[in-house]
Amino acid sequence: MTNKEIFKRLYQVIRPYQFKLIIAMLSMICVAGFTAAQAYLVKDLLDKIFIDKNLFYLKLLPFVVVVIFFLKGIVYYIYTFLLEQVGQSVIRDFRVKIFNHIHEQSLTFFNSMPTGTLMSRIISDVTLLQQAVSNALVGVVRDFFQVIFLLVVVFYMNWQLAMISFVVLPMAALPIVKFGRLFRKLSTSTQEEVANISNILHETITGHRIVKAFTKEQYEGNRFFNQVRNLFSLTIKDAKYRCIQHPLMELIGGLAIAVIIWFGGIGVIHGNSTPGTFFAFLTALIAAYEPVKGVTRVNSTIQQGLAAATRVFAILDMKPEIQDKENAIQLPAFTTDIEFKQLNFSYKDGTQVLKNINLKVPVGEAIAIVGPSGAGKTTLTNLIPRFLEVTEGSILIGGIDIRDVTMKSLRDQIAMVTQQTILFNDTVRNNIAYGDHAASEDAIFQAARAAHAYDFIQALPDGFDTLIGESGARLSGGQRQRISIARAILKDAPILILDEATSSLDTESEREVQKALENLIKDRTTFVIAHRLSTIKNAARIIVLKDGVIVEQGTHDSLIAQEGEYELLYNMQYK
Ligand SMILES: Nc1ncnc2c1ncn2[C@@H]1O[C@H](COP(=O)(O)OP(=O)(O)O)[C@@H](O)[C@H]1O
Ligand SMILES: [Mg+2]
Known part of the structure; x- marks a missing residue:
């Protein structure tokens, strides 16, 4: 210059x-x-x-x-x-x-x-x-x-x-x-x-x-x-x-x-x-x-x-890599399905992480994604809210390419619980209400209850008004994760992405949260990335991802019967 x-x-x-x-x-x-x-x-x-x-x-x-x-x-x-x-x-x-x-x-x-x-x-x-x-x-x-x-x-x-x-x-x-x-x-x-x-x-x-x-x-x-x-x-x-x-x-x-x-x-x-x-x-x-x-x-x-x-x-001068198109439309309320079409994705450094993904998820279905770490599960879910842009192929929501809609209207319909729990240095209440600062006390309590977080929050020194320290240092990993689940519940979006949302929970609270998640998942289209396979046993469909490729899909029982990758993963955890 x-x-x-x-x-x-x-x-x-x-x-x-x-x-x-x-x-x-x-x-x-x-x-x-x-x-x-x-x-x-x-x-x-x-x-x-x-x-x-x-x-x-x-x-x-x-x-x-x-x-x-x-x-x-x-x-x-x-x-x-x-x-x-x-x-x-x-x-x-x-x-x-x-x-x-x-x-x-x-x-x-x-x-x-x-x-x-x-x-x-x-x-x-x-x-x-x-x-x-x-x-x-x-x-x-x-x-x-x-x-x-x-x-x-x-x-x-x-x-x-x-x-x-x-x-x-x-x-x-x-x-x-x-x-x-x-x-x-x-x-x-x-x-x-x-x-x-x-x-x-x-x-x-x-x-x-x-x-x-x-x-x-x-x-x-x-x-x-x-x-x-x-x-x-x-x-x-x-x-x-x-x-x-x-x-x-x-x-x-x-x-x-x-x-x-x-x-x-x-x-x-x-x-x-x-x-x-x-x-x-x-x-x-x-x-x-x-x-x-x-x-x-x-x-x-x-x-x-x-x-x-x-x-x-x-x-x-750095242009955002992903931007709304000039004539981007509002994504209509989601009622039909999400489709991944011949999707390929590579990170900047050129390594291809996802290869030829074809997947159709009808509204209301909870789909579980499993696979070894590094398989590309997080990457796949990051493509849905357009945190990353597909390299080839497309993602369609109700038949509309997500690149044709505004990011705001797209992301408004998605709630996420990320792998790393991020809480802000604010009160518990405001952390839960992050997606909707105008949420009523009732709604906040309800979300906390649904995430099985209500009791421990009430036991905090100032209850819902307790300040969360830097990165939530005063809470246990499981507690932080339950707050972030409550935050996603409160957002009440039709599409839900849970990226190892229960990984920090002990078996006891996981069982509780599992129940909460089941309630949450009921009327939503959900992508569940699960670390512990026991938590997704009941999923209608399980996708097995390995090295960026969908290698198997089906129910738990059918996958076990196939004696393939899924059975291998399952045996590693439970035998
Ligand atoms: N920002 C990035 N840049 C380059 N490669 C990445 C980046 N993030 C993840 N990867 C690579 O992409 C692959 C898939 O990662 P990820 O989607 O996080 O896997 P998973 O969630 O299944 O464990 C891994 O090999 C990882 O090293
Ligand atoms: Mg991951």
Whole structure:
């Protein structure tokens, strides 16, 4: 992405705040004008008061000074506050935009983007970007005007001297250009390290139990230390260049002042100039050099911001792999059947996971899918709500290809209990009501009862209002699974997908949940992936999946009689 493109896109983001920015800039220009006026006052101070001993000016000048500082203070406040406000608005907008964008992405996006990386994009990159926009870019504009006004004062005072300083000062541009590229490169590496650190943090904090169980504290500590050390050396490198800039610029400024003292002094001694003019000139020049020095500091911020913008825009440019068609229709209420037609599916890396799946599930049927792990059961069920897109063939619901309907209308008709139980850091009540925040207390209780979760929830310290800790740490695996079942029950969707929904339950509660699920399954079309084959013995039809192929199907008894894959699986578990 070129700088020009980045600026163009940033402008789009800032556009809603244009008016505030213009006011801020006008205030900035006033600040710059007042700064120039301050420098100009030095001339009157010296010539009229100290040399001419003019009493009138002595009375006037303190008053003028106070007024100028006062007015400058007001406009300064206006512009800094407005800038801060616009900057923070941009941060807010960007974060919301990235967040929404991320949640439009398909499963494959999340497989390829580690959580920590995404978090650092939303949190730290966006901040870098804002700093570049509001502090740096706008600072440059302010400084530009300040320099212009001060130069007017300088030329007005003594144009010959002004010309001389113009020979020396451009040297200041060299370090600015030279360091700019370095800063940008360093910033990119720095942010990569920040993302790595977020990833380690995320992994080890959510996986703290595994770290403990494998006594890997030291190992993770070292891993973290290495990352932090990488970040440290990059930051120090950055600091090295940043810190050298200031003395370098001072030196160049000192050179300029030395030259001015020499030629200006000659002028005053020969009577071509007054001391007041000379000092006002020097004050203005020093004041004008201040922003030039500032550019070097601001430059590193701008470079960091541009690098951050590149990363942020890269995420925003990722099109969701699976999107609604332009003329997608609403999926009508499901009443007939779901059909998998010559379906093939491969993941991105090219390995084919499902091969030539042909399956028709009439409404109301509960179909069980069994097979060794890695057979493709989860993948098959992820295709139904379009978490993944079929590679070849199609899935039809009531004869309509699921690619022709809106994802919202499709997913509204599907309830899922996933293999990994995901609960949010919220109350038990809100977790159950996740699919319908307006659900009545009664409905929530009923769902909990049906999932055989009601009793243990009531026994929690705050009952249904108990907060679930990070990933539901305060509940047992079986309890968490029952809450997620209650959540699916409450959604009351015609199509139900249970992916090893009872795998974390002990035999006792499994039997209970089994009863609940049987109630649930009754009027629904259900895909049950079962880990324990005893739980699906009664299913009307069992599909045996092996290496992505349907190798057998039938009832429990007919499959046992076949003495094939199913019998093998069954014997492994129960003999
Ligand atoms: N995101 C992914 N990218 C690439 N391969 C995957 C991905 N997810 C699963 N697989 C592979 O697809 C196959 C089927 O996985 P899965 O559907 O989870 O099996 P099951 O649920 O039957 O245990 C496995 O070989 C697995 O390694
Ligand atoms: Mg699975």
